Amino acid sequence: MTSIGIFGANGRMGRALVTVAKEQQLPLTAATVRAGSDLAGTDAGELAGCGKLQLPLTETSLAEVEKADIWVDFTMPEAMLAHLQLAVAAKKAMVIGVTGLTDTQYAEVQAASRIIPIVWAPNMSVGVNLLLHLVQTAARVMGQTADIEIIEAHHRFKKDAPSGTALAIGNSIAKAIGRDLSQCAVYGREGITGERDQQTIGFATVRGGDIIGDHTALFADLGERLEISHKASNRNTFAQGALRAALWLKNQQVGLYSMQQVLGLADLT
Numbered sequence: 001m002t003s004i005g006i007f008g009a010n011g012r013m014g015r016a017l018v019t020v021a022k023e024q025q026l027p028l029t030a031a032t033v034r035a036g037s038d039l040a041g042t043d044a045g046e047l048a049g050c051g052k053l054q055l056p057l058t059e060t061s062l063a064e065v066e067k068a069d070i071w072v073d074f075t076m077p078e079a080m081l082a083h084l085q086l087a088v089a090a091k092k093a094m095v096i097g098v099t100g101l102t103d104t105q106y107a108e109v110q111a112a113s114r115i116i117p118i119v120w121a122p123n124m125s126v127g128v129n130l131l132l133h134l135v136q137t138a139a140r141v142m143g144q145t146a147d148i149e150i151i152e153a154h155h156r157f158k159k160d161a162p163s164g165t166a167l168a169i170g171n172s173i174a175k176a177i178g179r180d181l182s183q184c185a186v187y188g189r190e191g192i193t194g195e196r197d198q199q200t201i202g203f204a205t206v207r208g209g210d211i212i213g214d215h216t217a218l219f220a221d222l223g224e225r226l227e228i229s230h231k232a233s234n235r236n237t238f239a240q241g242a243l244r245a246a247l248w249l250k251n252q253q254v255g256l257y258s259m260q261q262v263l264g265l266a267d268l269t
């Protein structure tokens with residue numbers, strides 16, 4: 001059976017991945033932490049709080065990357081790109097959930113996908129991937145007159161804004177109604193902004209406490225409004241999606257795949 005490795009296994013998502021891999025009895029053969037981390041040697045399961053796994057966390061290296069067939073990465077952009085180089089060198093497939101990538105960083109992922117199979121998605125949950133379709137229907141019906149706003153809320157530790165999911169929702173809506181998000185997005189408002197331009201797509205970001213991840217697409221017209229919302233109540237939902245993607249990826253050729261493809265939703269209209 002295909003073996004799985006986790007980069008950044010001490011992170012919030014890293015620990016969720018270890019927990020779900022154990023629940024699903026998947027062959028987790030490597031779990032790494034950054035070079036020099038005090039956590040090297042600690043049992044991955046004990047750190048994740050799911051009981052001993054007899055799998056010590058190790059410092060990331062090419063030799064470690066050789067120990068698993070498919071690697072899952074929920075770290076940070078720079079770290080992920082360094083991990084990607086190791087995966088390319090070892091010819092290992094990767095599932096990447098990291099958000100906040102610059103265009104240049106995303107281009108590096110695209111380039112690597114010409115050598116290894118990669119799934120990249122800003123949200124691995126089934127619900128959000130379905131929502132990406134539902135908002136397109138709403139946009140086609142209401143988008144010519146309604147004001148469109150995307151509201152997201154996350155925990156205080158999140159480093160990027162707006163969330164990768166919010167941007168994906170914005171792109172999905174823009175595509176459905178023939179707008180270019182880079183031209184019509186408004187990422188914040190302050191002062192005398194003037195009346196709202198109906199052609200814009202607005203984003204609002206909330207950060208606080210331990211909110212796992214909430215997203216709402218709001219279609220606000222005169223007299224009525226439609227809200228399509230998703231709320232994650234547990235990181236395991238993302239981890240389950242990522243591990244599903246890892247198992248799916250073992251049968252794929254080199255290329256860059258989306259979670260829509262993993263879930264069989266790519267052709268949904």
Ligand SMILES: NC(=O)C1=CN([C@@H]2O[C@H](COP(=O)(O)OP(=O)(O)OC[C@H]3O[C@@H](n4cnc5c(N)ncnc54)[C@H](OP(=O)(O)O)[C@@H]3O)[C@@H](O)[C@H]2O)C=CC1
Nearest residue numbers: 008011012013034074075076079097098099122123124238
């Ligand atoms: N696609 C999806 O479904 C989801 C995506 N995400 C995304 O996943 C990413 C991680 O989120 P989260 O788990 O909350 O983050 P955490 O901060 O909890 O974990 C980040 C991990 O990356 C490691 N890391 C950070 N910087 C470096 C570096 N320079 N070199 C090596 N390792 C590094 C950390 O190690 P250390 O502790 O040593 O710093 C840690 O293991 C974010 O981009 C987030 O948006 C999150 C949830 C779902």
Ligand SMILES: O=C(O)C1=N[C@H](C(=O)O)C[C@H](O)C1
Nearest residue numbers: 099122123158163164165213
């Ligand atoms: O950082 C997080 O926590 C999350 N990040 C992802 C994003 O930026 O969209 C997905 C999820 O909402 C949790």
